[in-house]
Amino acid sequence: MCELLAMSANTPTDLCFSFTGLTRRGGETGPHKDGWGVAFYEGKGVRNFHDADASASSRIAEVVQTHPIKSEVAICHIRQANVGDICLANTHPFTRELWGRYWVFAHNGQISDFAPEPGFYEPVGTTDSEALFCDMLNHLRRHCDRHTPTAEVVQRLVSLSEDYARQGVFNLLLSNGDWLFTYCSTKMASITRRAPFGPARLKDADMMVDFESETTPDDIVSVIVTEPLTSDETWDIYQPGEWRLWRKGEIAMQKTE
Amino acid sequence: MCELLAMSANTPTDLCFSFTGLTRRGGETGPHKDGWGVAFYEGKGVRNFHDADASASSRIAEVVQTHPIKSEVAICHIRQANVGDICLANTHPFTRELWGRYWVFAHNGQISDFAPEPGFYEPVGTTDSEALFCDMLNHLRRHCDRHTPTAEVVQRLVSLSEDYARQGVFNLLLSNGDWLFTYCSTKMASITRRAPFGPARLKDADMMVDFESETTPDDIVSVIVTEPLTSDETWDIYQPGEWRLWRKGEIAMQKTE
Numbered sequence: 020m021c022e023l024l025a026m027s028a029n030t031p032t033d034l035c036f037s038f039t040g041l042t043r044r045g046g047e048t049g050p051h052k053d054g055w056g057v058a059f060y061e062g063k064g065v066r067n068f069h070d071a072d073a074s075a076s077s078r079i080a081e082v083v084q085t086h087p088i089k090s091e092v093a094i095c096h097i098r099q100a101n102v103g104d105i106c107l108a109n110t111h112p113f114t115r116e117l118w119g120r121y122w123v124f125a126h127n128g129q130i131s132d133f134a135p136e137p138g139f140y141e142p143v144g145t146t147d148s149e150a151l152f153c154d155m156l157n158h159l160r161r162h163c164d165r166h167t168p169t170a171e172v173v174q175r176l177v178s179l180s181e182d183y184a185r186q187g188v189f190n191l192l193l194s195n196g197d198w199l200f201t202y203c204s205t206k207m208a209s210i211t212r213r214a215p216f217g218p219a220r221l222k223d224a225d226m227m228v229d230f231e232s233e234t235t236p237d238d239i240v241s242v243i244v245t246e247p248l249t250s251d252e253t254w255d256i257y258q259p260g261e262w263r264l265w266r267k268g269e270i271a272m273q274k275t276e
Numbered sequence: 277m278c279e280l281l282a283m284s285a286n287t288p289t290d291l292c293f294s295f296t297g298l299t300r301r302g303g304e305t306g307p308h309k310d311g312w313g314v315a316f317y318e319g320k321g322v323r324n325f326h327d328a329d330a331s332a333s334s335r336i337a338e339v340v341q342t343h344p345i346k347s348e349v350a351i352c353h354i355r356q357a358n359v360g361d362i363c364l365a366n367t368h369p370f371t372r373e374l375w376g377r378y379w380v381f382a383h384n385g386q387i388s389d390f391a392p393e394p395g396f397y398e399p400v401g402t403t404d405s406e407a408l409f410c411d412m413l414n415h416l417r418r419h420c421d422r423h424t425p426t427a428e429v430v431q432r433l434v435s436l437s438e439d440y441a442r443q444g445v446f447n448l449l450l451s452n453g454d455w456l457f458t459y460c461s462t463k464m465a466s467i468t469r470r471a472p473f474g475p476a477r478l479k480d481a482d483m484m485v486d487f488e489s490e491t492t493p494d495d496i497v498s499v500i501v502t503e504p505l506t507s508d509e510t511w512d513i514y515q516p517g518e519w520r521l522w523r524k525g526e527i528a529m530q531k532t533e
Contacts, residue, residue, distance in 0.1 A: 061365075062363055062365055063365040063400050063401065064328075064363060064364025064365035064401065067324045067326075068325075070323075078339065082335065086336070106319055106321060107318040107319060108319055108321035109321070115373060121400055139396065141376040142376065143321070143376055143378055144320065144321065
């Protein structure tokens with residue numbers, strides 16, 4: 020399977036600390052060595068890094084770990100291949116343009132024999148994940164437009180996610196650069212850091228950070244992952260079937276009973 | 277304006293030498309300091325690097341210069357902004373998916389007040405270049421499909437390019453990963469390197485390479501640029517209105533009288 024990491028923040032923030040923890044699991048503290056990728060939104064633009072090599076030993080991952088790229092929304096994925104060869108075209112996150120915005124998608128899980136309806140967006144690689152992404156965007160394009168209220172778009176994303184989750188495992192990160200939609204089929208956890216900031220220690224690397232020295236009192240930064248990254252903080256665990264829409268570091272909408 | 281660089285090769289080849297020469301023009305030997313980007317095809321996948329900073333001093337450009345990324349088709353652009361702010365969303369090359377392939381586009385020139393017909397693909401940023409790219413893909417989607425012979429697709433690209441070139445300056449690099457289409461409105465030059473390979477020296481940096489030590493006798497590698505990169509080789513200069521379609525390092529189709 021794979022592991023996911025996302026960030027939503029109210030001010031451009033770098034992902035160096037969390038990215039360092041996650042990428043260790045790509046061949047060092049974990050088996051997810053079949054490629055990795057990360058997308059950083061910067062305004063409406065997206066900066067992508069992809070590599071079909073193991074993240075723990077990738078030269079490009081090392082640059083992303085040490086060169087602070089500041090973003091309000093970022094999505095990252097490390098891959099342990101199940102469906103689809105190990106190659107660049109099968110490396111998440113995937114990006115498409117819809118309504119003049121880049122949409123970025125990463126998926127943990129597997130849906131065997133997923134057979135989408137034909138549509139405008141088509142996968143380039145051979146993963147079930149990219150086929151699911153294209154199916155979601157084709158659905159949005161058929162049923163919504165750029166003026167559809169976010170609540171309605173999100174309701175459609177929830178229905179689609181529930182449908183996919185009935186067919187297999189579907190833990191999802193999806194963003195249009197404005198908001199970040201997260202859906203938990205089997206595993207997902209989040210943490211929101213805000214003043215007063217404290218220190219945190221990675222599980223997967225001998226690395227500690229004191230967020231107070233790196234932030235201002237107004238900063239709000241949330242990190243969403245499939246497996247918690249730090250050993251000394253309390254992560255908020257999603258229930259199966261739970262979803263949260265993040266915007267500027269906070270939950271803007273979520274599942275209610 | 278901007279400068280363009282592309283490569284077409286019959287075997288995965290790195291772009292370190294040419295990329296080093298070009299990126300010096302981004303703030304050091306040239307004024308193209310308003311961002312840079314490069315796309316490397318790897319099979320059907322694409323590896324992108326974009327930066328809104330000057331390429332001559334970019335940490336990420338330094339990695340691309342020194343870390344050999346091997347590709348059969350690559351497209352690179354350094355920007356001196358005219359239309360559109362300096363920001364990531366306005367940084368070439370641009371990418372869209374069409375017929376299950378990634379298409380990559382970079383443009384040198386300017387077409388003032390370009391007003392495309394609405395279509396499926398829309399620009400994310402505010403450059404005339406991205407609007408032209410979307411217009412080309414919308415045209416292909418309306419008039420062709422995935423089974424259209426390449427010669428017919430190319431003829432449409434030529435007609436579109438001629439039409440754009442009548443409205444302004446339109447030097448173009450466009451690839452679908454299989455072939456590389458190049459159109460010269462005002463300036464373009466190419467060089468094809470094959471056995472027996474010799475040395476070459478960059479104009480913009482104190483760097484020489486002996487291609488013989490880096491290649492096999494069967495390699496064929498062509499480099500296409502808006503301004504020649506080396507001082508001791510003979511570049512083949514395009515005439516205004518000339519186009520060439522490159523595939524595996526060689527010209528597969530070109531303008532005939």
